Amino acid sequence: QVQLEESGGGLVQAGDSLRLSCAASGLTFSTYIMGWFRQAPGKEREFVSAIRRSGGGTYYAESVQGRFTISRDNAKNTVYLQMNSLKPEDAAVYYCAAGRRVAVIANPPEYDYWGQGSQVTVSS
Numbered sequence: 001q002v003q004l005e006e007s008g009g010g011l012v013q014a015g016d017s018l019r020l021s022c023a024a025s026g027l028t029f030s031t032y033i034m035g036w037f038r039q040a041p042g043k044e045r046e047f048v049s050a051i052r053r054s055g056g057g058t059y060y061a062e063s064v065q066g067r068f069t070i071s072r073d074n075a076k077n078t079v080y081l082q083m084n085s086l087k088p089e090d091a092a093v094y095y096c097a098a099g100r101r102v103a104v105i106a107n108p109p110e111y112d113y114w115g116q117g118s119q120v121t122v123s124s
Contacts, residue, residue: 002026009118022096029077038092047106093117
């Protein structure tokens with residue numbers, strides 16, 4: 001059974017940093033593209049970042065480019081999202097996702113597995 005478990009969310013002030021982690025089990029982690037998405041109340045789920053299997057390719061939404069960094073440790077079956085200079089508009093539930101064959105990195109339906117989400121709240 002595949003499980004993706006996010007951790008590291010919380011309540012921070014604008015300008016602070018957080019690091020999200022997503023621990024995967026039940027799958028051959030190194031063969032999956034890993035992505036981070038977020039969903040704020042009343043809004044659709046949106047792409048945040050993704051990383052290719054070997055970590056050689058990373059992708060970011062324009063809104064987080066330069067502030068967020070995605071990384072992965074295939075030995076630990078874990079993907080990370082370092083979030084710096086957080087803004088109130090970054091507040092959302094953050095989900096990690098795993099996809100074997102992802103043609104369009106930012107397209108949620110192309111990912112096979114999803115975590116339960118981790119709440120990030122940013123106060124101004």
